[in-house]
Amino acid sequence: MIKFKCSLTGLCCKASPITLQSFEEMLVNFLAESMSIDVKIAPAYTIYDALSNQWIALSYTLYLNDDNKCPFLSKDNRCSIHNIYKPFICRTYPYVPREVQYLVNSELKLIIPQVVYGVSTRCPVIELHKPLISKYFEANASFIKEYMPSEYEAAIEAERARLVIVTLLSNLWRDGLVELVQKPPFTGSSSRFINAYSLLQRYNPRLPYILGIYSIVEKIRLAKMAND
Ligand code: SF4
Incomplete structure (x- = not known):
């Protein structure tokens, strides 16, 4: 069977723009700082915490530069952070989340992520394989897994990480440490944001290990020290 192969x-x-999960925002900022690269990142999906009167950012947007390129794309068209940490969405591409929602169940104090993935037709390889994809996609549920195994695996990993974050945040809610509201009444007040990962790490010091990013943070720290 024909397989997807990135044509670089x-x-x-x-x-x-590139969507980042909350812990990726921390990693990408850290990387940008260590490489002296200017980045513009803003909160994307947020949930309001009525206890602290601030918005908890579950995801972020990394904006393209003025020349419409990712700030980490090198002059020779390569990803300059590939060897240290490549964001999930870059690893899953062209298999990308088309719709991401976080359902907030106030009764159960539970946040449930709902993510729908699809294949981006902006990718030239997908454009080339389009007839084949449309032929098999509907007939065979495991088609994507066979057609683009690495991208599919990265998507599984991404959703696992997302689930860790919302599960721990739901636990904080049930412990009375946050009071989450999906659509608060407009009060004209706070626009303060806190990164969900940073908030959770206060209560779960082992979070970098749980997410498997401890060694990446260390790599970035060492790279930064080497550059200083
Ligand atoms: S692969 Fe690298 S250069 Fe490309 S969008 Fe992702 S982080 Fe940026």
Whole structure:
């Protein structure tokens, strides 16, 4: 069976802003700082915490530069952070989350992520394989797994990480440490944000290990020390 193979055009690094999970925002900022690269990152999906009167950011947007390229795309069209940490969405591309929602169940004090993945037709390889994809996609549920195994695996990993974050946040809610509201009444007040990962790490010091990012943080720290 034909398999997806990235043709390294770098188009996906120029296509649209990059969505980051909360812990990825921390890693990407840390990387940018260690490499002296300017980045613009803003909170994307947020949930309001009525106890602290602030918004908890579950995801972020990394904006493209003025020349419409990811700030980490090198002059020779390569990802300059590939060897240290490549964001999930870059690893899953062109298999990407098309819709991401977080359902907030106030009765159970539970946040449930709902993510729908799809294949981006902006990718030139997908464009080429389009007839084949449309032929098999509907007939065979495991088609994507066979067609693009690495990207599929990365998507599984991404959703596992997302689940860790919302599960721990739901636990904080049930412990009375946050009071989450999906759509609070407008009060004209706070626009303070806190990164969900940073908040959770206060209560779960082992979170970097749970997410498997401890060694990456260390790598970045060492790279930063080497550059200083
Ligand atoms: S982080 Fe790397 S792979 Fe992702 S968009 Fe930027 S340059 Fe491309």
